[in-house]
Amino acid sequence: MKKLINDVGSVVTDTLRGVAAAHPSLRVDIENKIIFRRDAPRPGKVGLVSGGGSGHEPLHGGYVGYGMLDAACPGEIFTSPVPDQIVRATTGVNGGAGVLHVVKNYTGDVLNFEMAAELSDDEGVEVARVLVDDDVAVRDSLYTAGRRGTGAAVFVEKIAGALAEAGAPLAEVVRVGREVNDRSRSFGVALSACTTPAAGRPTFELGEREIELGIGIHGEPGRTRAAHREARELVRIAMDAIDDDLPLSGETLVMVNGMGGTPLMELYIVFAEVAAYLKEKGATATRRLVGNHVTSLDMLGFSVTTCALTNELTRLWDAPVETPALRWGR
Amino acid sequence: MKKLINDVGSVVTDTLRGVAAAHPSLRVDIENKIIFRRDAPRPGKVGLVSGGGSGHEPLHGGYVGYGMLDAACPGEIFTSPVPDQIVRATTGVNGGAGVLHVVKNYTGDVLNFEMAAELSDDEGVEVARVLVDDDVAVRDSLYTAGRRGTGAAVFVEKIAGALAEAGAPLAEVVRVGREVNDRSRSFGVALSACTTPAAGRPTFELGEREIELGIGIHGEPGRTRAAHREARELVRIAMDAIDDDLPLSGETLVMVNGMGGTPLMELYIVFAEVAAYLKEKGATATRRLVGNHVTSLDMLGFSVTTCALTNELTRLWDAPVETPALRWGR
Amino acid sequence: MDTRFFVIWMEEITAAVRAGRDHLTRLDAAIGDADHGTNLDRGFAAVAEALAARPPDTPGGVLVLAGSTLIRKVGGASGPLYGTAFRDMGKALGDAADVSAAELASALEAGLAGVRRLGGAEEGDKTMVDALAPAARAMARTVDAGGDPEEAFAAAAAAAEEGAKATVPLVARKGRASYLGARSAGHEDPGAASTALIVGALRAVATRRSPRSESRP
Amino acid sequence: MDTRFFVIWMEEITAAVRAGRDHLTRLDAAIGDADHGTNLDRGFAAVAEALAARPPDTPGGVLVLAGSTLIRKVGGASGPLYGTAFRDMGKALGDAADVSAAELASALEAGLAGVRRLGGAEEGDKTMVDALAPAARAMARTVDAGGDPEEAFAAAAAAAEEGAKATVPLVARKGRASYLGARSAGHEDPGAASTALIVGALRAVATRRSPRSESRP
Numbered sequence A, B: 001m002k003k004l005i006n007d008v009g010s011v012v013t014d015t016l017r018g019v020a021a022a023h024p025s026l027r028v029d030i031e032n033k034i035i036f037r038r039d040a041p042r043p044g045k046v047g048l049v050s051g052g053g054s055g056h057e058p059l060h061g062g063y064v065g066y067g068m069l070d071a072a073c074p075g076e077i078f079t080s081p082v083p084d085q086i087v088r089a090t091t092g093v094n095g096g097a098g099v100l101h102v103v104k105n106y107t108g109d110v111l112n113f114e115m116a117a118e119l120s121d122d123e124g125v126e127v128a129r130v131l132v133d134d135d136v137a138v139r140d141s142l143y144t145a146g147r148r149g150t151g152a153a154v155f156v157e158k159i160a161g162a163l164a165e166a167g168a169p170l171a172e173v174v175r176v177g178r179e180v181n182d183r184s185r186s187f188g189v190a191l192s193a194c195t196t197p198a199a200g201r202p203t204f205e206l207g208e209r210e211i212e213l214g215i216g217i218h219g220e221p222g223r224t225r226a227a228h229r230e231a232r233e234l235v236r237i238a239m240d241a242i243d244d245d246l247p248l249s250g251e252t253l254v255m256v257n258g259m260g261g262t263p264l265m266e267l268y269i270v271f272a273e274v275a276a277y278l279k280e281k282g283a284t285a286t287r288r289l290v291g292n293h294v295t296s297l298d299m300l301g302f303s304v305t306t307c308a309l310t311n312e313l314t315r316l317w318d319a320p321v322e323t324p325a326l327r328w329g330r
Numbered sequence C, D: 001m002d003t004r005f006f007v008i009w010m011e012e013i014t015a016a017v018r019a020g021r022d023h024l025t026r027l028d029a030a031i032g033d034a035d036h037g038t039n040l041d042r043g044f045a046a047v048a049e050a051l052a053a054r055p056p057d058t059p060g061g062v063l064v065l066a067g068s069t070l071i072r073k074v075g076g077a078s079g080p081l082y083g084t085a086f087r088d089m090g091k092a093l094g095d096a097a098d099v100s101a102a103e104l105a106s107a108l109e110a111g112l113a114g115v116r117r118l119g120g121a122e123e124g125d126k127t128m129v130d131a132l133a134p135a136a137r138a139m140a141r142t143v144d145a146g147g148d149p150e151e152a153f154a155a156a157a158a159a160a161e162e163g164a165k166a167t168v169p170l171v172a173r174k175g176r177a178s179y180l181g182a183r184s185a186g187h188e189d190p191g192a193a194s195t196a197l198i199v200g201a202l203r204a205v206a207t208r209r210s211p212r213s214e215s216r217p
């Protein structure tokens, strides 16, 4: 394992030191591992808090700022944050209008955010939750922990964040957040496993021509192993899975996301095929993101996330945002 | 080699299809391989054209847009563009005030841009050039082709682009572009080689604990091979090389750049050490970029680029920019 | 069993988890996200620190502090689940200064109930419950049959180990291994494996402290 | 040598570069950027197409078209350099419909001069000049000594090959291999290797077409 780190034990802290040094618009509580918007709490504004394991950068810390999150709680690598940390973030961003937790659907995240919500409630902060579960590779059934939350977290955070910035009350922000999640679907493909600093070797082995279909964002193997093939075919597999679950049509927000180790060039090649697929289905990519947004450390691969837009969602997507990883209109 | 591509022969074209589909603010001439700002040419504005081999994305196409480049000419992978292509871009962005070529100092880029400049001149377009040569790993002497151009290309394009956007004449835009280059220095470190689609295997082999110091951006080996070590030490090597060449002091624009396969988390870890190093030297990172900006396909590693700021350069850096890879103020 | 006994149990777990860390992480790499060993190692190291800093004066106090510390330090699924298990065990023991094997057996059942309530897993879902439930049953059964603590803990530890091994062929229905569907079969559940370590530590403490075992060769 | 001879030379180069493509790229991977084979393959495939689409009617026309096509299609350092070499050779031949070995020898010198002017490389800088310069010298020498074209081309090809091999120990001073400093030693320069292919193709054409060689077994 060759990584740009100082020490396996200080990876998260050292990352936060870098985030603090790089972004004066953020206030980073390194000891408690919280990335705040510098001007939090904003009186009267619903606060948005998200978090999850580290290793998915820029998620979530890269989405803290005007028009998006008020705070992010990074856990250890691939490990959800702990309740204390979330409580501290929650009370720290509470401007009196309540706080929304954007939680990706993993047992660990759900349990820790739940505990934090109870404890925050004890401290008099109203907390509501939007659960993100967009990954169609996992059946949502009695036989699973439910769908995983992946790329749609970015959409929920941006769109709910825009509504909160506009001064909407907590119930409205929750409503739109849930709507975004309900309209979003994702599917991921890995060309390699990732290597966590602690494990020091890839979480699984793939042959020179093998890939994993239906991966999540924690380096776990996917639903099936398959033969590598051209980008066009891989996109068809991903898009068919999404379309089977929620037929694609009309104006669509699309993210082609890199898993961390895949160069931008390849993501554009994937995006070209995604746009062509949508066209075939009579849908259009009216809003687009191409890049590394929700990663799995150094994993090679991509995921596609779609969201069926409404006028309201498009307007909120277009609203100004100023974060390290997403910025426009300001 | 596992890559997200359709065909080794269509990599550049497929990338351009993706860029065209992803960014309606750009006009992409896929046949001639030119990425234009949609509103080019802008009458009375100095046009900015850059280009170089593909495989460095987002450079240069990701920097086309308001306040930066008017057109970019991507060549084949790691191969400079051809004169016809550059001439077409040059005439296509000429708004009557002349055109600046931002050229990284490689024999191929220099020769092809030179030929293009002569041919454009024949067509009545005034062309001037800023040569970017910031890489301190290469001695600028009779015994080399001179310093390579790497990360400073982003600084030159942003700052000269801002001045051109403000309506300055060609001579002024050239002056500020040269000043940025003169004040900029870079040094790169590779943890792995990259794999070009055509070669299908890494351009060199590195052992499990070996790294290359003083690499460029074309997958070539560096000046020396060394043992891998912690991020703090690697940063010290890079920063010492820069500081030896142009002592660091005062307000500094700093980019910590990923080589394509390195996750953002590691780049932040590197940035923390760079900021600490600068502080030690009495310099400050007053403007910062952390991310994949000038890449070498899937290479693992990083480079640091510094630019000693002046008030004018800071003001132009802060001016609004709206491109796929750099955006603020709009 | 007195307060000291429970403190030593925690120390024994800390050591066992440190020794088993990489193994647990490897199990988690196969069907999860390769952090279970690091998670528990971080958690129990913090438990040891907390116990040293603020030594509780009841067995229940030890377990509640351990549980709260796990919740505060571990994160992930296992943090709240183990944290709740220890807290609920501790709460079941109340203020008692000394605890009988029967009381510990029913505390273990309370801990199991806490895990079940929070995580919603049934036996057979390929989780820590598959080791914890048989362990609680075996301990209660042995105590009911008049076994001494050492026998009860040995039975519980054996049942936990057996339960953990028995997760190998199962298809996961809870936690992140469930995302793999049928591919989760063929691997031991990391949480069940760590439960076996935790209950095994109880046996180790009792064996070491028991006069009977001391009189053995 | 007539127009046909030069067209066949170009075809021979196209085939030789196609066959040598991966080898050239590997040489470039060692001390450059792993594209030299692909660059020339793309360029000479385009030359073949251009010659088929707009067949020139003089030897000079063939070379100028080949050179312009290389400039238009190759990019990199080798595109302008080889493009200029062929264009300058073609221009040196003027409108002549038939070209003597002596005329071709001095055209080759003109091509070399073009490369030198554009790239500024001296012999010993570890570039294509290290193959091209000895080739031009050998051809001129053989012609001066009364050798026939076949002999002149064979001497040139042998000199180019030798020149290319002789780049192995050199430290590069031009092109991207120069960035490596002392580490560039120990590798053959890819551009010198491709020059050997190009001059070797001339020998191959002459050998095949010459009545003398046809009368051999």
Ligand SMILES: Nc1ncnc2c1ncn2[C@@H]1O[C@H](COP(=O)(O)OP(=O)(O)O)[C@@H](O)[C@H]1O
Pocket (backbone or CB within 6 Å): A078, A079, A080, A107, A108, A109, C028, C032, C033, C035, C036, C039, C040, C075, C076, C077, C078, C079, C081, C115, C118, C119, C120, C121, C126, C127, C128, C129, C174, C175, C176, C189, C190, C191, C192
């Ligand atoms: N709903 C649940 N109920 C009981 N145990 C669970 C549940 N979900 C997960 N687990 C246990 O947690 C273990 C994983 O813990 P860990 O790796 O630390 O957390 P994470 O899955 O968040 O990375 C699993 O092996 C399983 O035994």
Ligand SMILES: Nc1ncnc2c1ncn2[C@@H]1O[C@H](COP(=O)(O)OP(=O)(O)O)[C@@H](O)[C@H]1O
Pocket (backbone or CB within 6 Å): B078, B079, B080, B107, B108, B109, D028, D032, D033, D035, D036, D039, D040, D075, D076, D077, D078, D079, D081, D115, D118, D119, D120, D121, D126, D127, D128, D129, D174, D175, D176, D189, D190, D191, D192
């Ligand atoms: N200044 C120069 N003069 C002569 N030949 C040169 C010069 N620079 C480079 N070359 C030749 O070009 C070859 C590399 O060509 P190629 O790989 O196609 O271009 P690039 O270096 O731009 O990738 C080198 O091996 C060398 O022979």
Ligand SMILES: [Mg+2]
Pocket (backbone or CB within 6 Å): A053, A077, A078, A079, A080, A108, C033, C035, C076, C077
């Ligand atoms: Mg985890």
Ligand SMILES: [Mg+2]
Pocket (backbone or CB within 6 Å): B053, B077, B078, B079, B080, B108, D033, D035, D076, D077
């Ligand atoms: Mg090249």
Ligand SMILES: [Mg+2]
Pocket (backbone or CB within 6 Å): C028, C032, C033, C034, C035, C036, C076
């Ligand atoms: Mg885990």
Ligand SMILES: [Mg+2]
Pocket (backbone or CB within 6 Å): D028, D032, D033, D034, D035, D036, D076
């Ligand atoms: Mg090359």
